[in-house]
Amino acid sequence: MNAITEHEGAMQAALAPQGDGEVLLSIRHLNKSFGGLKVTNDVSLDLRAGIVTTLVGPNGAGKTTLFNQITGHLVPDDGEILWRGQSLIGRRHFQIARMGIARTFQDLRLFNQMSVEENVLTVMEPVSWIWQPGGCAARQQRLERVHDILARTGLATKARTRALDLSYAERKFLSMARIMAADARIWLLDEPASGLDRSSYKRFLGLLRSEVAKGVTVCIIEHNLDIVVGISDRIAFLDQGKLLADGLPDEVLKNPHLAAIYFGDQTS
Ligand SMILES: Nc1ncnc2c1ncn2[C@@H]1O[C@H](COP(=O)(O)OP(=O)(O)OP(=O)(O)O)[C@@H](O)[C@H]1O
Numbered sequence: 627m628n629a630i631t632e633h634e635g636a637m638q639a640a641l642a643p644q645g646d647g648e649v650l651l652s653i654r655h656l657n658k659s660f661g662g663l664k665v666t667n668d669v670s671l672d673l674r675a676g677i678v679t680t681l682v683g684p685n686g687a688g689k690t691t692l693f694n695q696i697t698g699h700l701v702p703d704d705g706e707i708l709w710r711g712q713s714l715i716g717r718r719h720f721q722i723a724r725m726g727i728a729r730t731f732q733d734l735r736l737f738n739q740m741s742v743e744e745n746v747l748t749v750m751e752p753v754s755w756i757w758q759p760g761g762c763a764a765r766q767q768r769l770e771r772v773h774d775i776l777a778r779t780g781l782a783t784k785a786r787t788r789a790l791d792l793s794y795a796e797r798k799f800l801s802m803a804r805i806m807a808a809d810a811r812i813w814l815l816d817e818p819a820s821g822l823d824r825s826s827y828k829r830f831l832g833l834l835r836s837e838v839a840k841g842v843t844v845c846i847i848e849h850n851l852d853i854v855v856g857i858s859d860r861i862a863f864l865d866q867g868k869l870l871a872d873g874l875p876d877e878v879l880k881n882p883h884l885a886a887i888y889f890g891d892q893t894s
Contacts, residue, residue, distance in 0.1 A: 656705030728810030
């Protein structure tokens with residue numbers, strides 16, 4: 627870690643320009659500790675519209691913890707998170723979701739006993755038990771949209787299958803279908819392709835690329851280098867809670883010090 631610290635200045639100086647998209651999410655001097663362990667250490671990072679930013683770093687670097695603070699599942703100790711200029715600090719996770727920030731979880735958090743179709747519908751009908759705006763016609767429209775999303779995620783024939791009965795890859799794609807239904811401005815994806823076989827993750831890459839081309843902004847936590855290289859516009863590299871680099875994929879991945887940390891972790 628000490629060796630890395632020496633090189634931080636040089637790496638930060640070599641940062642690529644951020645691009646000219648609107649800054650959707652701005653993280654400023656964010657800190658979070660668990661007991662004596664600093665898991666977010668003075669992190670500042672901008673996520674811009676239309677950019678795919680990948681968070682990489684060894685296990686335990688603090689990537690998921692950063693997502694948890696953005697989405698209101700954890701409260702930072704200090705620092706600021708601005709969504710299009712508005713502070714997210716102190717807001718509950720469902721309020722943040724309604725502002726246009728959607729996420730997936732490593733453990734997927736599907737409704738196991740519900741069908742695939744119902745899993746996606748619940749994203750569109752968050753108050754369906756109390757009130758269904760528009761009645762039958764609106765519900766029919768939502769169903770048509772669900773089926774369109776299921777077709778795009780390769781789940782068309784599984785609409786009536788319980789989430790519990792899906793294969794691992796199908797569950798991952800259902801998680802993607804749910805986030806596609808959320809109509810969010812930005813997607814935070816926590817290892818969405820982990821454990822996928824080669825053909826599934828190629829399909830996943832194609833899906834993600836086409837959604838990004840339609841205008842969705844993505845921040846993705848990913849360990850699979852093929853995915854990282856295949857999808858990233860920018861890479862933010864975290865280690866031990868610190869943001870060590872934020873730049874173009876080539877610059878970050880070819881940095882020998884970061885590679886040592888990254889591959890050291892991969893082979894451990
Ligand atoms: N609720 C918690 N209480 C205590 N420690 C926690 C908690 N959540 C995370 N940690 C610790 O914080 C550190 C960062 O964890 P985090 O899950 O954010 O890392 P990560 O970079 O996402 O790792 P991975 O790539 O393995 O998912 C780890 O040491 C983890 O054990």
